[in-house]
Structures are given as structure tokens and as C-alpha cells.
Amino acid sequence: MKKFSIVIAGGGSTFTPGIVLMLLDNLDKFPIRKLKFYDNDGARQATIAGACEVILREQAPDIEFLATTDPEEAFTDVDFVMAHIRVGKYAMRELDEKIPLKHGVVGQETCGPGGIAYGMRSIGGVLEIIDYTEKYSPAAWILNYSNPAAIVAEATRRLRPNSKVLNICDMPVGIETHMAQILGIESRKEMVIRYYGLNHFGWWTDIRDKNGNDLMPRLKAHVSKYGYVVNNGGDNQHVEASWNDTFAKARDVFAVDPETLPNTYLKYYFYPDYVVEHSNPEYTRANEVMDGREKFVFSECQKVIDNQTTKGCALHVDEHASYIVDLARAIAYNTKERMLLIVENKGAISNFDQTAMVEIPCIVGSQGPEPLSIGEIPQFQKGLMEQQVSVEKLAVEAWATQSYQRLWQAITLSRTVPSAKVAKEILDDLIAANKDFWPELHKEEAVPVIS
Known part of the structure; x- marks a missing residue:
């Protein structure tokens, strides 16, 4: 059986040890000959890599291991790039959250102005990884789960349209893990799901077991009372108080459209006033994570x-990272596994923007994903998605053209922002905070002072 060479781009991430342990747990299904870490912060990576070197020595001493800050060394002779970078690290995430909150607006890592700010930092870093891969290992597949996935996916579609990059997110996996616990079944993989939307902005429309039995009524009954909260979530990643609130708030999000089951992130768009009211502008989710x-x-x-x-x-x-192994295996062994991926619409949702990067079930094999047909979606979801996909496209356009105006428009269009005036105030603060990370933005014409 062929053994694979992998580089984890973002070797200094707090998620990297868990991913390494998950890869080692799955060596029988996905054998590895070489594992490399790449990060532009060598000091941060050294601590993670030092521990992972010991882990590998104990569990799989035959795997060649290397941690490096040299792109050529990292990206040469690899089959898969697993990318989860955070440009600006948690210090910038803290500003993404606290600057909007200062203006009474949702401060969140991937939603609203904070997500746009993060996206403006991430685009260049992800494109750089794609370029390194294509230069040194052009046959390699890039499995990108860097946030904010929606903006990053749109950037790869527009700016690197021929790259072998697959954009993925673990949040639906996390919610489906809770669903499995609610149902009392062993694994989310026992469920066959239908889902559509944008990343962090979607809905489950059908969930069945392998025999075709409808599981939605039981799930809806639970979510209508408790959201996605379960006594024992079995979820090591989402354990802080803020996550418990997010899973509980799904009850109110569900009430808006009880025909479907919602992604938890919709709370930021449906109830931004609630989120701001229940946020501490001095101690946000970034502080929780850092502490x-x-x-x-x-x-x-x-x-x-x-x-x-x-x-x-x-x-x-x-455990969330198991979907990365599933995706790599699907490509390596042509398993035709059904997985949620972020792909160009191209008619899968028939009454929606054909170029939108939508999150839908795909059959994955050696040639990449084959999206499943969703058909027409209801007016409510369609309207919400059209607004949000426009935010994402405007943000990428702002990055590509260095346009102040387009970024102002993107923030103005977000459902989390009450007015263009507030959007401009937030944007100006974000520009000052991100001067070391964003392209320099230019104003196409004089912008009037708004009182």
C-alpha cells in the first residue's frame, strides 16, 4: 500500500497536535511515510513540533518528520497539504472581536466585520501556500481548512481557479456529532444528510439513517427545546461557556424556520442584538481561547x-479532524465518500448565483468532488444567502483591487451591521489595526464625511 507524504501548513497551531494524533490513529487506513510542519513563526512551531516529534517516536518511529520555515523544504515531495493557518495569530483575532463590539456590533471570528478583517489577512497567506505547492509539488492536493473558509474559498475560486485546492470546514461535523448524541447513535457517519448554504451559513434539510428512516422529527423535537446542547457532547473542542450558549441559542434560530435544522453560526445574523448584549467587550472568545x-x-x-x-x-x-483523513482517503483511494465541501455552485442550487462558493454534499474521488444536486431553495434562505455571498465577493474584490470602497460596501452589507456610517467607523479602525497584514486600500473617489 502506498504511503503518503503530508505537510501541515500552520505547524504552530494549537490544533496541530490533535491532528497528528488523529493521523496516527488512522495509519491503517491512511499510511504516512513523511510528515512535515511548515509555519512562518519558527519559535511558536518549535514547541508544537518538539512534542509531536516525541509522539511520533513513540507511536510511529518509521515516519520521517521535519519542521521547517523554509517553503522549498516544506512543500517539496508532498502528496497532501493540510492547511490551517491563522495570519496575525490570536492577537489579531482579539482585535477582530473587540473593534466591532466597541461600535455595538457583533465581534466574531468569521462573521460580520471581524470575519471580513480575518479574511483580508487570510487571503494572501492561503494563496502563498497554493503557490508554494504548485511550484514544488504540483500534483499535490491542498486540503484547506483555514478560516474564514467562505472568504478564502471565494478567493481561491477567483484568484487561483485552476488550483487543486479543496475548501472544508469542521463546524457541520461538530454539530452532527451533537446530533448523533441526541439520537443515541454511535457516530455521525451513521447519518445520511442533505445540507446546503454558505460556510457557517447553512441548513440541514434531511437526515436519515442508513436504512432510510427519517431522523429529523426526533432532532427537531430536541432542538426546539434545548438547541444542540447534550449532557455529554463528547466534543473536546467546543467546551467553553460561549460555545454552550451558541449550541443553546440554536433553539431560537430553529424557530425562525422549523422546516430545517440550522448551523449554529446563524445566531450571529438572526440575533445580533442578543449576541452583542451577551458579549463582554473586554473579554471575548479570543481571550477564552488564549487563556x-x-x-x-x-x-x-x-x-x-x-x-x-x-x-x-x-x-x-x-475527532473533528477525522474528516481531513476521510477527505484525503477519498482522493487517494477513490472511495467516493459523501462529504460536505465548499464548492462552486455551477447549478447545484438551481435558483442561486452560479459562481457562489456553496457548502453542499459532494461525492469525493480521485478527481476531486462531484457536487450533488440540491435543486431550488426557499425564498428565505435564498435572500439571506444572496446578501451574505455578496459580502464575501465584495471582500475578495476589495483585497484583489485594494479598494476601500468595496470593503466599506462589504461591511455595510453584512446583516450584523446597522448602517453604512457604523460600517465606515469600524472599517477605519480595522485598517489601523491591520496595517501590517492587509494590502493598502485606496479610495476611488473622495468619500464624504458622514455626520
């Missing part, structure tokens, strides 16, 4: 390095 997962992962990694053993180590397998 929680980031400190935990780095301290555990340092412990492994100091002891040169994983004995007593609390690092755990990232």
Missing part, C-alpha cells in the same frame, strides 16, 4: 519536550 486551549496545548507540549515522553500527557485526538 484556555492555547495555554493548555503549549504547556502540555512543553511537558512532553521536558520529559521526552507522552506519559501523563493530556493532549488528545481531535
Whole structure:
């Protein structure tokens, strides 16, 4: 059986150890000959890599391991690039959240102005990874799960249309894990789902077991009372209080359209007033992560390095990341697995923008994804999606043309923002904060002062 060479782009991420442990758990299904880490922050990566080197030595000493900041070294001789980069790290995420909140607007990592700001930073980094891959390993597939996935996916469609990049997100996997727990079944893979939308902006329309039995009524009954909250979520990633609130709020999101089951992120668009009211502008989700997962992962990694053993180590397998192995296997072995991917619409949703990057079920094989037909979608979802996809397209256009006007329009169009005046105030603050990361924006014409 062929063994594969993988580079994890974003080797210094707090998610990298969990992904490595998940890959090692699946070596029987997806054998690895070489594993490389790439990050432009060598010092941060060194701690994660040092611990992972010990893990590999204990569990799979035959796998060649390398951590590097040199693109040629990283991207040469690889079959798969697994990309999860965070340009600006958590310090910039904190600003993405706190600057909009200062103006009374939702401060969130991938939604609203914060998501747009993050997208403006991510585009260049993801394109750079695509270019490195095409230069040094042109046959490799890039499995990109860098956020904000919707804006990044639109950027790859528009600016690297011929690249072998697949854009994916683990949030539906996380929600489906909760659904499986609600139903009392062992795995989300026992469910056959129909879903459509944009990334972090979608709906489940049908969920059945492998025998074709409809599971939606039981799920709807639970969600109408409790949202996606379950007593034992079995979810190591989404454990903080803010996530519990997000899963609970799905009850109110569901009430808006009880024909479907919603992605939790819709709360930011349907109830932005609630979100702002329940946010602490001094201590946001970024602070939770920095004080929680980031400190935990780095301290555990340092412990492994100091002891040169994983004995007593609390690092755990990232179950969410199992979908990355499923996707790599589908391509490597032509398994024709059914998976949710972010792909160009091209008629899959018949009454929606053909060039939109939509999140829908696809059959995945060695040639990549074959999107399944969704057909027509209802007016409510169509209207919401048309507004949101325009935000994403305007943001990418702003990056590509360095246009202040287009970015102002993108923020103005977000459902989370109450007016163009507020949008401009937020944009000006975000420009100042992102001067080291964004392209310099130019005003096409004089912008009047708005009082």
C-alpha cells in the first residue's frame, strides 16, 4: 500500500497536535511515510513540533518528520497539504472581536466585520501556500481548512481557479456529532444528510439513517427545546461557556424556520442584538481561547519536550479532524465518500448565483468532488444567502483591487451591521489595526464625511 507524504501548513497551531494524533490513529487506513510542519513563526512551531516529534517516536518511529520555515523544504515531495493557518495569530483575532463590539456590533471570528478583517489577512497567506505547492509539488492536493473558509474559498475560486485546492470546514461535523448524541447513535457517519448554504451559513434539510428512516422529527423535537446542547457532547473542542450558549441559542434560530435544522453560526445574523448584549467587550472568545486551549496545548507540549515522553500527557485526538483523513482517503483511494465541501455552485442550487462558493454534499474521488444536486431553495434562505455571498465577493474584490470602497460596501452589507456610517467607523479602525497584514486600500473617489 502506498504511503503518503503530508505537510501541515500552520505547524504552530494549537490544533496541530490533535491532528497528528488523529493521523496516527488512522495509519491503517491512511499510511504516512513523511510528515512535515511548515509555519512562518519558527519559535511558536518549535514547541508544537518538539512534542509531536516525541509522539511520533513513540507511536510511529518509521515516519520521517521535519519542521521547517523554509517553503522549498516544506512543500517539496508532498502528496497532501493540510492547511490551517491563522495570519496575525490570536492577537489579531482579539482585535477582530473587540473593534466591532466597541461600535455595538457583533465581534466574531468569521462573521460580520471581524470575519471580513480575518479574511483580508487570510487571503494572501492561503494563496502563498497554493503557490508554494504548485511550484514544488504540483500534483499535490491542498486540503484547506483555514478560516474564514467562505472568504478564502471565494478567493481561491477567483484568484487561483485552476488550483487543486479543496475548501472544508469542521463546524457541520461538530454539530452532527451533537446530533448523533441526541439520537443515541454511535457516530455521525451513521447519518445520511442533505445540507446546503454558505460556510457557517447553512441548513440541514434531511437526515436519515442508513436504512432510510427519517431522523429529523426526533432532532427537531430536541432542538426546539434545548438547541444542540447534550449532557455529554463528547466534543473536546467546543467546551467553553460561549460555545454552550451558541449550541443553546440554536433553539431560537430553529424557530425562525422549523422546516430545517440550522448551523449554529446563524445566531450571529438572526440575533445580533442578543449576541452583542451577551458579549463582554473586554473579554471575548479570543481571550477564552488564549487563556484556555492555547495555554493548555503549549504547556502540555512543553511537558512532553521536558520529559521526552507522552506519559501523563493530556493532549488528545481531535475527532473533528477525522474528516481531513476521510477527505484525503477519498482522493487517494477513490472511495467516493459523501462529504460536505465548499464548492462552486455551477447549478447545484438551481435558483442561486452560479459562481457562489456553496457548502453542499459532494461525492469525493480521485478527481476531486462531484457536487450533488440540491435543486431550488426557499425564498428565505435564498435572500439571506444572496446578501451574505455578496459580502464575501465584495471582500475578495476589495483585497484583489485594494479598494476601500468595496470593503466599506462589504461591511455595510453584512446583516450584523446597522448602517453604512457604523460600517465606515469600524472599517477605519480595522485598517489601523491591520496595517501590517492587509494590502493598502485606496479610495476611488473622495468619500464624504458622514455626520
